[in-house]
Amino acid sequence: MEASEVGSLQKTPLYNIHVSMGAKMAPFGGWFMPIQYEGILAEHAHTRSSVSVFDICHMGEFILEADPVSSLLDRIVTQNIVSMPIGACRYGFMLNEGGGVIDDLVVYRLGDASWMLVVNAATISGDEAHLRKNLSGKVSFENISNATGKLDVQGxxxxxxxxxxxxAGIAKLAYYTFGKFKLWGMDLTVSRTGYTGELGYEVYIPSDNAVRLWNTLLEDKRVKPAGLGCRDTLRLEMGYPLYGQDLDTGHTPIAAGFDKFVDLGKEFIGKDALLKEKKGGVKERLVSFKSDTRRSPRHNFAIFKEGLRVGTVTSGSFSPSLLSGIGMGYVSGKCGIGDKLVTKDGNTEIPVTVVKKPFYNKK
Amino acid sequence: MNIPKDLFYTKDHEWARLEGKKAYVGITDYAQGALGDITFAGLPKNGDAVKQSDLCATVESVKAASDVYAPLSGRVVSLNEKLAAHPELVNKSPYEEGYFFVMDVSDESEKTKLMDAASYGKYLEGIAK
Incomplete structure (x- = not known):
């Protein structure tokens, strides 16, 4: 990594803590982030069995005061937000006219006409531009990403x-709902959401209090810090997509197999393209596969079926729970559960078998 | 950083421990630390001829795959079979239990192209800057 590259990276409020705790740091989505502390395998196992805290301050948050219909907000996202109760979170996508995914995001309904949108770090400015361009009428839009810290407590x-x-109220939160909780004179949003497949919560806190909350969490000896390395293995074992790898503007949510987060009963940008694709069939489809060995397919490996190039690996890693390589990738043509594929990079050839998601099922 | 005195080192972070005509081969403490949790060690075949600086093995961690180059020329005479089920030995004990293979060295003079512990230590300091 060049020094100039490091210099241009953003740092979360917890940067100094990560460095002082000996975390291995690396660039991610324009940010200098902790990849691991103790080690990816140990942090992965700890999250599956106990509880970990992740610094997710890099992600973006927007606050909107907008009537969902007259502002056209409901037409910008694929999830139905009109039907959401106050206090609910809902996962979905923002699409371009061609149906390609601009970002995946979680919408929080704060009030009748009040929303928080949680978006990926690398897409914050693009998302803001897309929203501002397509929102209509009386709308207040605030990008609170820099002022807002986010700690994910998972396990x-x-x-x-x-x-x-x-x-005790925290334990009453149902999956994909949130509440306001008092801490140090502040009203904090805490949602029962996450990216690990475990029981977990995401806590939103003013940036200048993120360090205090991090330290308070770590006073509980069960809680250990975890980096983005195990966040990636945890999410991949669940078959959750990572924007920029498994989702991009070149593929639709239909091709990615996430139809259930798209409400075709309402109007939204990109809907026509999705309907056309549903009728005509997708050119490529995101499939999941498991290596026959401990070797792992990796991002950008070519995928072959019966000797023919059929696609590209979008995410690939060793699965700490399965003790084998796992991955996802877009493939063209017929491809069903149990089919044998080969992932290749140069002289490396890793045979894989197409499997159902999730890779990991909690016992 | 553990850099045992009695070993020879390459710029690609392999080590060789010469015992008579034989050499134990593995990757260094620095290499295992940089790779993180090792999940797979791809060893050569018993009897394979290897040439100094040529690709002889692969190593995979959770995040990435890397090549391993032969520190010396010769023939592979035994493999560390334990690594198949326990690749984490490379992390825990890179110079002992986590060695990759043993080779018969064909040209001992090739060790002059390798670094001793002091030079390798300086080399690592250079990388850190």
Whole structure:
């Protein structure tokens, strides 16, 4: 990595803590982020069995005061937000006219006409431009990304760890809902959401208090810091997509197999393209595969079927739970569960078998 | 950083421990630390002829795959079979239990192209800057 590249990277409020705790740092989405502390395998296992805290301050948050219909906000996202109860979170996509994914995002309904949109770090400015361009009428839009810290507390012990800080009410949050919780004179948004497949919460806090919350969480000896390395292995084991790899403007949510986060019963940007694709069939489809060995397919490996190039690996890694390589990639043509593929890069050839998602099922 | 005195080192972070005509081969403490958790070690075949600086093995971590180059020329005479089920030995014990293979060295003079512990230590300091 060039020094100039490091210099242009953004740092979260926890940067100095990561460095002082000996985290291995690397660029991610324009940010200098901790990849691991103790090690990816140990942090992965700890999240599956206990509780970990992740610095996710790099992600973006927008606050909108907007009537969902007259502002056209409901037409900008694929999830139905009109039907959302206040206090609910809903996952979906922003699409371009061609149906390609501009970003995947979670919408929080704060009030009748009040919303928080949580978006990926690398897409913050593009998302803001797309929203501003397509919103209409009386709308207030605020990008609070820099002022907002986000800590993800994930793992079967997460509710217990957070109860000590926020009170017993935290354990009552249902999956994909949020509440306001008092801490140090602030009203914080905490949602029962995450990217690991475990019981987990995402805590939004003013940036200047992120360090204090991080330290408070770590006073509980069960809570350990975890980096983006295990965040990636945890999400991939669940078959969750990573924007920029498994989702991009070149593929639709239909091709990616995430139809259930698209409400075709309403109007939205890109809908015509999706309907056309549903009728005519997708050119490429995102499939999941498991290596026959401990070797892992990697991002950008070519995918072959019966000797013919059929696609490209979008995400690939060693799965700490399965002790084998796993991955996802777009392939053209017929491809079903149990089919044998070969992922290749130069002289490296890793045979894989197409499997169902998720790769990992909690016992 | 552990850099045992009695070994020879390459710029690609392999090590060789000469014992008579034989050499144990592995990757250094620095290499295992940089790679992170090792999940797979792809070893040569027993009996393979290897040439100094040529690709002889591969190593995969959770995040990435890397090539391993032969520190010396010769013939592979035994493999560390334990690595198949326990690649983490490369992390835990890079110079002992986590060696990759043993080779018969064909030309001992090739060791002059390798670094001793002091030079390798300086080389790592250079990388850190």
């Amino acid at each position: 079967p012990g997460s509710a217990d760890a957070l109860k000590k800080i926020f009170g």
